[in-house]
Amino acid sequence: MSQRRLPWFEKYRPRSLKDVVNQEEAKKTMEDWVRRWLDGKERRALLLSGPPGTGKTTMVHALAHDYGLELYEMNASDVRTAARIREVVGKALNQGSLFGFRGKLVLFDEVDGINVKADQGGISEIVDIVKEAKVPIAMTANDPWDPKLRPLREACIVVQVKPLKNRDILEVLRRICNAERVKCDDDALKLIAESSMGDMRSAINDLQLVAETGPVTRDRVSLLSSRAHQYDMFRVVDMVLKANTVSSATAVTRLPSFDWESLMLWLTENAAVAYSSSVGALSDAYDNLSRADVLRGIMVSKQEWELMPYLLELMTAGVALVRNKPKLPFFIRGMRFPEKIRLLARTREVRETRDRVMHMLRTQLHESSSTIIRDYIPLVRILAQRDSKIINTLARALGVSEGSVKLIINPEPAEGQGE
Numbered sequence: 001m002s003q004r005r006l007p008w009f010e011k012y013r014p015r016s017l018k019d020v021v022n023q024e025e026a027k028k029t030m031e032d033w034v035r036r037w038l039d040g041k042e043r044r045a046l047l048l049s050g051p052p053g054t055g056k057t058t059m060v061h062a063l064a065h066d067y068g069l070e071l072y073e074m075n076a077s078d079v080r081t082a083a084r085i086r087e088v089v090g091k092a093l094n095q096g097s098l099f100g101f102r103g104k105l106v107l108f109d110e111v112d113g114i115n116v117k118a119d120q121g122g123i124s125e126i127v128d129i130v131k132e133a134k135v136p137i138a139m140t141a142n143d144p145w146d147p148k149l150r151p152l153r154e155a156c157i158v159v160q161v162k163p164l165k166n167r168d169i170l171e172v173l174r175r176i177c178n179a180e181r182v183k184c185d186d187d188a189l190k191l192i193a194e195s196s197m198g199d200m201r202s203a204i205n206d207l208q209l210v211a212e213t214g215p216v217t218r219d220r221v222s223l224l225s226s227r228a229h230q231y232d233m234f235r236v237v238d239m240v241l242k243a244n245t246v247s248s249a250t251a252v253t254r255l256p257s258f259d260w261e262s263l264m265l266w267l268t269e270n271a272a273v274a275y276s277s278s279v280g281a282l283s284d285a286y287d288n289l290s291r292a293d294v295l296r297g298i299m300v301s302k303q304e305w306e307l308m309p310y311l312l313e314l315m316t317a318g319v320a321l322v323r324n325k326p327k328l329p330f331f332i333r334g335m336r337f338p339e340k341i342r343l344l345a346r347t348r349e350v351r352e353t354r355d356r357v358m359h360m361l362r363t364q365l366h367e368s369s370s371t372i373i374r375d376y377i378p379l380v381r382i383l384a385q386r387d388s389k390i391i392n393t394l395a396r397a398l399g400v401s402e403g404s405v406k407l408i409i410n411p412e413p414a415e416g417q418g419e
Helices: 024-038 056-066 080-092 120-134 148-156 168-181 186-195 199-212 218-230 232-242 245-252 260-274 279-303 307-320 339-346 348-365 370-384 390-398 402-409 411-418
Strands: 043-050 071-077 104-110 137-139 156-160
Touching: 024 043, 024 056, 024 156, 043 056, 043 148, 056 071, 056 104, 056 137, 071 148, 080 232, 120 137, 120 148, 137 186, 148 156, 168 199, 186 199, 199 232, 232 245, 232 260, 232 307, 245 307, 260 279, 260 307, 279 307, 339 348, 348 370, 348 390, 348 402, 370 402, 390 402
Parallel strands: 043 137, 043 156, 071 104, 104 137
Antiparallel strands: none
16 A cells, blocks of 8 residues: 555654654653663553543554564553453564564553453463563553553553643644645644643544545534534544555544444444435445444344454445445535444433333242243233233232333333344
């Protein structure tokens, strides 16, 4: 792939620590740490903490480059269970480096993405790997003070990566504009820097989105900035639908606070809006979204989290790179909030009440939910049609309101039991 077609935040990613702006204290700590490791005087891991988009992962890449180390990177939130982490990382820790590298540097990215309850032994396994490792290990986290990360903190040197100042972001944006030969109003660049709230990655993405669709003026940036802050997922969907390469489509997966489950719902709702004029584009987009949903089911049920990159590519590049793709305007009109999310929000209280009553019935009848729905509910429904006092009697027996009982015996809520 040519350098021109890369996302700009990737194309202009600092390759050396000296190119990273305004993180002098963190850079010094990182260099002291890796030198001690190479001299055999250090055994602890390094934990870089700070808000999204401040360059934590970039700094580890730059450190590996500066010291001639082969970087082995793993997103800890993708490979979560102890067995998977040991399987994926074990070989890398024990095999020698290739291509004349001085040694290895292992990066566990986004360790705070591990869920202690759902991801079996993931944190403790990383702690064990850190204690056994014969190569330096670095980690990144947005919030290292989360109680679940305490065992990791105790095995690490914690380095705080600061949010960037507007002037630092503005300097980089001007440099990119010069390199890309893009005419930009300085007021527009200042607004992008201010709107990014210290997130360099977000600022560069905003600049590229505006620059590739027209002049970079304050008015156009204001429109984008206002819309992005109020409806952030609209902005992400917009970036996916307008992408023309795999790398630019998948770039959204590295945006701050990226939520792949929400994005799947949003794309399912809005691909039809964007591609309404092209049957081929619609067909390809929904074929790939359905394949992504199949992978999601396998991934969640079998804990096969290493399938995540394939799922993300299907739901981003698979939706963006379609046959007969129509030319899309700067703002796609008609995009809407997913109806499923609206429905779940509206019915949350109903579903919680229904689940509570079902739990009482399971406890008192010593039967499963499926047996109650199949055998008991139809009988109660027939009896209630003949004698309305049945509902009152059942409500008093369970200690709930009559309205709660009606939720259970009403055909529509009952059918939605699996929601």
